[in-house]
Amino acid sequence: MPLVNNKVGDNSTVGKDKALIDGEALVDSLIKVVACYRHLASCVGSCTDSLQLRDELRQTREKAQKLSVAICHHLTSHLRNKSLPEEQRKEMELLWVAFSSSLELLHVDMCKVFKMGDVFSLADTGTLVQTGLQGGGSEVAARALSIPDLNQAQPPALPAGLESQEQSTLEQEISQIDHMIDDMEMKVNVLRWMVEPHGPQYADPLSSTDSASLALLSVDEERPGHQPLCQRSHIFVLLLLFAVVFVAATLSVCIFLFS
Incomplete structure (x- = not known):
């Protein structure tokens, strides 16, 4: 056939x-x-x-x-x-x-x-x-x-x-x-x-979920002044480390002056 x-x-x-x-x-x-x-x-x-x-x-x-x-x-x-x-x-x-x-x-x-x-x-x-x-x-x-x-x-x-x-x-x-x-x-x-x-x-x-995620990501990247979440977390960690170092340096100076 x-x-x-x-x-x-x-x-x-x-x-x-x-x-x-x-x-x-x-x-x-x-x-x-x-x-x-x-x-x-x-x-x-x-x-x-x-x-x-x-x-x-x-x-x-x-x-x-x-x-x-x-x-x-x-x-x-x-x-x-x-x-x-x-x-x-x-x-x-x-x-x-x-x-x-x-x-x-x-x-x-x-x-x-x-x-x-x-x-x-x-x-x-x-x-x-x-x-x-x-x-x-x-x-x-x-x-x-x-x-x-x-x-x-x-x-x-x-x-x-x-x-x-x-x-x-x-x-x-x-x-x-x-x-x-x-x-x-x-x-x-x-x-x-x-x-x-x-x-x-x-x-x-690509599934509809993947397509929507990619679309949202592209929109977020195009927004002026918008920073991704991971980048904000990195900045927060750096500021925290800077604050710890500043406090430690201040305490060292105080101990040296008043000793």
Whole structure:
């Protein structure tokens, strides 16, 4: 099924090239799916581990792989275009860095799930770590997969050979992601340390409280004759020390004169 972009454009997308808008939408979707997979991967081996969790991991992983293939083809075809405008190339390089970083995170989490699956088998639930957590990540996985509900009835027993088959499939998919990362580096030479993030999308967000604090600070600094609190406290300490020294000197002089 082809990937469809239903994202509604806002003011920030006005005037942008369609290829750039599609690339941003695909990369944003991949980041959300990879974040969901990382959340689910943290539950493997714990008391919330189950067949349903493993199935949610599989579905999320498949969605991430489909997005990765689409993004790799999309960005590679444009970044290898010599006639691409400079501004658009910079935006594509930013997307390429975000995409490659997300793909590496996915690869790390897949390796983690593979190793944890070997250590903690669902055939013996007594080996699972009792973390005290309850519930799973069905709601998170459903949002990442863009489906209304992911609740599934779990079978009463683990089918024979299902777990080993899943581990074998996961090992093959890890190898495919590893090959994709190497292939990306061979096709497109984008130096990450040379790509400079810019714009509000890549800046550190400020909360309303932080913004109000910065605004008040700037207003206080602009007021004529207004001194910050720390500066007033320093002046008070200096005056106090000067008074102590003056009193001590006066007492020394009095003692010397009347002795």
